Amino acid sequence: MPVNHPIYDVVVIGGGINGVGIAVDAVGRGLSVFLCEKDDLASHTSSASSKLIHGGLRYLEHKEFRLVREALAEREVLLAKAPHIIRPLRFIMPHQPHLRPAWLIRTGLFLYDHLGKRKKLAASKSIRFAASSSPLKAEITQGFEYSDCVVDDARLVILNALQAHELGAKIATQTRCISAHQQHGLWMVELQNAQGIYHVQAKALVNAAGPWVAQFIQNNLQQKSPHGLRLVQGSHIIVPKIYAEDKAFILQNEDQRIVFAIPYLTQYTLIGTTDREYQGDLDHVQITETEIDYLLNVYNAHFKHQLTRQDIFASYSGVRSLCDDESDNPSAITRDYTLAVSQQENAAPLLSVFGGKLTTYRKLAESALKHLAIFFPEMKKPWTATALLPGAENLLSVEQLIAQIMQTVSDVPFELAFRWAHAYGSRVWIFLQAVRTLDDLGQDFAHGLYAKEVDYLVEQEWAISSQDILWRRSKLGFQFSLDEIQVLDQYLLKLHLKRAQANAA
Template sequence: MKELLESQARYDIVVIGGGINGVGIANDAVGRGLSVFLCEKDDLASHTSSASSKLIHGGLRYLEHKEFRLVREALAEREVLLNKAPHIIRPMRFIMPHQPHLRPAWLIRTGLFLYDHLGKREKLEGSKLINFNTENSPLKAKITRGFEYSDCAVDDARLVVLNAMQARKKGAKIVTHTRCISAQHENGEWLVDLENQQGTYQIKAKVLVNAAGPWVAQFIQQDLKLKSPYGIRLIQGSHIVVPKIYAGDKAFIMQNDDQRIVFAIPYLDEYTLIGTTDREYTGDPNHVEITDEEIDYLINVSNDHFKVQLGRADICWTYSGVRPLCDDESDNPSVVTRDYTLSLSQEKPEDAVLLSIFGGKLTTYRKLAESAMLQLKAFFPDMRASWTGKALLPGAEDFISADALAQKIVQRVVGISETLAMRWVHAYGTRVWQMLENKTSLDDLGQNFGHDLFVQEVNYLVDQEWAVNSADILWRRSKLGLKFTSSEIQILDKYLVKLHQQRAQSTSS
């Protein structure tokens, strides 16, 4: 009966892809009164959207490529997103060591002046020139001055999940581990064929939104049997994570001889995140991995700047993703536009509508979604006005500060450490109380799988956040993957298998 009901379902919009652009569009659309279905072939944010530099930033280097519209929009969005999700987004100061032979000081000052004034800036500090005390500085003695400016750090995967949760609360149907295997239009609507572990089923939609990220062109050509309106270039970006190489909570933006920049960013209190690279990628986006050349590149850039010298043995973790950028025929991968392009196609007035998303970046996902809804306005004239600009994401309600919320948790849950309380704050915000379900002591939270990951939290992630396996929980929901051993992961996976079996039995009965 369930499959029959699903096959009869009809939606205004079906979104293909559970990355930041897909969930952003789904969330915006359902909040305007449209019926929305979103499917993701893997986990939410399991590809490009969790492989970023984990920044909400204007894109200082894009100014060199004269992408003023993109930078202005991104700068304005920093403040918007900071207000929407202060528990997962926080201001961060960035230091750019000055290397006179790479960029003259006047050019950097001009760029930072534009960066300070192109977009609305209320909460973030402006830029300034700084001098380094060579004894106390983590940088090499030859680097004596630099510049400091503001951007924001973000938990990228949780930004995706929170948008999906908000969309679900407003009525959207969000399904993961469900692949769209084909779609064809008939009588003015799409017939969308879906496949999951239980089998296949079909739903219908007036509009199909292709937010498949690296697979956007492939989806058009192979699954829809249509011609892609734009070429796409897959640009690989890789990062390494090493034990903390300097004290403090500021990030560094390092210039390199190839005119690219590399970030060194404080990560999870104990580590430094270094990246990213830019290289053409022609393989399967499902299996992108860092190359030896990229590892050498990132280590060399870091070693050129910092007193602490890194080797391969220092690397705790690497991750890579591919950015699906609209092909502008540039010879240099690092200068391919990061702007987004929306392609609306409808062969005849009576045909179903396809909207495909090319490009985009984490910072501008909300504006991209608004642009998408503007494109679709003609097909849904009764849709409500834009709403996401001031709407708080789950966990931001009644959020005063991270410290204040952490103290409330410590006072209410007997035996909890401040470290665990703060991890919960930056993951769940004020939704921590829903996660805890009135539990008032550490002993009430159930089995500890290691590193203060308790059954209570695991069950919540499965019930409320689409978590299925240990990778979903450890790498995209909690960021505990850096600490878990293989034996601890096996224990967690065994528990999850048993939990899913119990849920399936209770559902069938």
């Protein structure tokens, strides 16, 4: 066997939340791991979520008690693992008696409070709205309030990848898996990146390609998918902040679906999501006119301040890959995950991930490793439940970290210290080392983005393009003009050339 075909215990296809979750769990158990992602980490579904770590209150109506229980328990596990990118948030549900009776909602919230362990999050309660101060329409006089969490979804992916890398996993972004086939009891995996085609071998192959999971099995492996897949588009709109409170709203609609209105990046409100069957190009998913109308109509049915299309600042869409349960209603399709292991005689196993949700990625990974345990008898025990993600180490509180940053960097604005603390946690000191003023941070690209941070993202977090930095790692894309992006692109080009020359030497 050629020496340039390294053998890994596990090769993971897909750099979304499920792929990186499985990779970090596996490498932490002593397995050698290679992960490839055809684009950037979290560049598709995992960065197009509603940014929630939640139990899924509406899933109770579909009797998905196991999923809700697992998700509720995971809220506090993940909150402890990454308090810099995850925080508690109170949700307000205006009561619409003709949609769901109060007793049904109270029962659902009682289950929501008690199905999973709840230590840090406050319990639910009934509330009344004062007509003069409530942002809701005057006829909406009462409702309910409960707890869930919000998260920077793309950074959750990146932090898991970073932890996997630091434990020894190889993370290869901008690397497409062209094909894989069995050879001498191993998977021979053919990969392609900007430098060309190369191969690695795997004792087990994990297909965590998200919306591409069935397509990968059929086209790249030349096998039949063990499960059908339903592709469901979810879209969101972003508008200027529409109410002062730092609380989210969960809005009931006539079709029995719900829409969230969530505080986002201090100055915006995020409204979503939709559910529609999707059959288009998975690499170019865009919100439809029908979805825009739907979200605006649900919002306007509840709030005094009315929105029009002119208020929409931005939008994004993602495709959820759900295991086909033959439901007629996209909203009723299970959000639970299914793991399928296939193995021919004396051949290496294939594990494929169907479905799943952001909140339960860690439990999904544990379940995946449980399926693979028979093939790796020396594998260590589960470990991720109490392991802090990068940036949570030595972090007493985000508020204290913000204060420390402002004491160290004399002229840093609060908003910048706030963003750094929430994005990087204690890892912020890697690029703030020896920084005492903003001038020490190097080139200023605008809106609080400096060369020191850019260099860190390229060197430590696999950032290559301005899109990677502005939309998935910093969320500054809303503020940057085309001219400012061009300046950043020019800097990145020079930085990549310099790194390439250093590697060649």
